[in-house]
Amino acid sequence: MSRKLYILVIYLVTVSLRLGSVSSQLSVDFYQQTCPNVDSIVTKAFTSIAQQDNVVPSSLLRLFAHDCFVEFYIQGCDGSILISSTANNTAERDAADNINFPPNPFDAMAKVKKTVEAACPGVVSCADILAMGARDVVVFAGGPSWNVFKGRRDGRISEASRTAGLIPGANFNVDQLVANFALSNLTVSDMIVLSGAHTVGFSHCQQFTNRLYKFSSNVTTDPSMSRDYAAILEKQCPQFGGDPGTVQAFDITTPFTFDNDYYQDLQQGKGLLFSDQVLFNDLRTRDLVNQLAANQTFFFSAFTQAMIKFGMVGVKTGSVGEIRRDCAVVN
Structure with missing residues (x-):
């Protein structure tokens, strides 16, 4: 075993033990x-x-x-x-x-x-x-x-x-997403399920315009993006002269409703960020995306469990930290 791998194993074991200890205090x-x-x-x-x-x-x-x-x-x-x-x-x-x-x-x-x-x-x-x-x-x-x-x-x-x-990047691929979530002791499945939070909300143009105008040296628009969807985004976020404050909904159909449309959008090439769409493009993660797209009850159940787990990451308990009187200011 290499020294780097040994350090990583010890690190992950330590993290797992700490999370187990913390969860028992909440x-x-x-x-x-x-x-x-x-x-x-x-x-x-x-x-x-x-x-x-x-x-x-x-x-x-x-x-x-x-x-x-x-x-x-x-x-x-x-x-x-x-x-x-x-x-x-x-x-x-x-x-x-x-x-x-x-x-x-x-x-x-x-x-x-x-x-x-x-x-x-x-x-x-x-x-x-x-x-x-x-x-x-x-x-x-x-x-x-x-x-x-x-x-x-x-x-x-x-x-x-x-x-x-x-913080997971808008242009992360699956390998980068997996590594990023692993730092918080979250699995590949956790990552895919928690990404479903993008069923609500918006993102600024700067987070995805590279997919429209400068995807690669040989390709202007990300080929995995629906052409109709790309046309909509191009109107919202022009290559030149647009308002930098402009935002676009992650889920173009029901942006204010928490549902499983996010995953159905990915199946249609309508994932807003590269890090969204790649979950369907990559064969290693596509199967779970399809399951979540097909069954909202399954998504809801998986999401609640992932959120409980995520909410225990790195928490302070006992005498560590404080109870702030004002959330914006340390006591």
């Missing part, structure tokens, strides 16, 4: 004595906000994912993405991979945190509120619900420099 009824109505408080608050702002569901779900992906062994799902930058520190939320986040999910988190603090001051972490919120916005959009295991504590470190290479 529980569905963690706040039973200290804030027994926290789930209903959070659900009511997020639902009210989502009813007034249709950007919140998809952007909050993405916010949760980006929080969990970053340096999972040190940070992970610890609410560090919510911390604001200061004169002396550029925080995670202002990193290149997060710069296009709208203010909506951050504002929603601030409002819900205040509501929870009014009922149970100094008890519930921002990280747990974000995890519960990710569930609630999926339900609001028509998706499945699941039990959120709670007990996370908030991280005190948030640095833009720590995000580099940890």
Whole structure:
């Protein structure tokens, strides 16, 4: 066994043991004595906000994912993405991979945190509120619900420099996606299922215009993209003179509904990002894509299990971290 392979094996074993230890410290009824109505408080608050702002569901779900992906062994799902930058520190939320986040999910988190603090001051972490919120916005959009295991504590470190290479890229191929998700102890199946979160939400033109105009030195448009779909995207995102703030829905048919249309789009060559469409193009992942496209109940069940697993990545428990009074500021 090579030294690099040996180090990787030890690393993954350590991660698996740590995740097992962490999961035993989280529980569905963690706040039973200290804030027994926290789930209903959070659900009511997020639902009210989502009813007034249709950007919140998809952007909050993405916010949760980006929080969990970053340096999972040190940070992970610890609410560090919510911390604001200061004169002396550029925080995670202002990193290149997060710069296009709208203010909506951050504002929603601030409002819900205040509501929870009014009922149970100094008890519930921002990280747990974000995890519960990710569930609630999926339900609001028509998706499945699941039990959120709670007990996370908030991280005190948030640095833009720590995000580099940890957020899945729009142009990742399957090998890159598998390696990226493996860093969070997630399997190939987890990766395919969690990618289904793109059934809601939007992406900026800059994330996919290379597929329209500069796919390769020999090919202008990605040949795996439906020609009709490419024509629609070209109108939305012209090669020259377009608005850099323009966005396009991942799921062109039901962009605000959580369903399995995302996978059906991939079958038709209508995956927005290269990292979306490649899941169908690659024979190693196509079979599961087809199964998820054919059975929404199966997708919902798989998604809930993957989200529970994802939500336990790199969490802080016990005396590690803190319970922030303001999600944007370290105590």
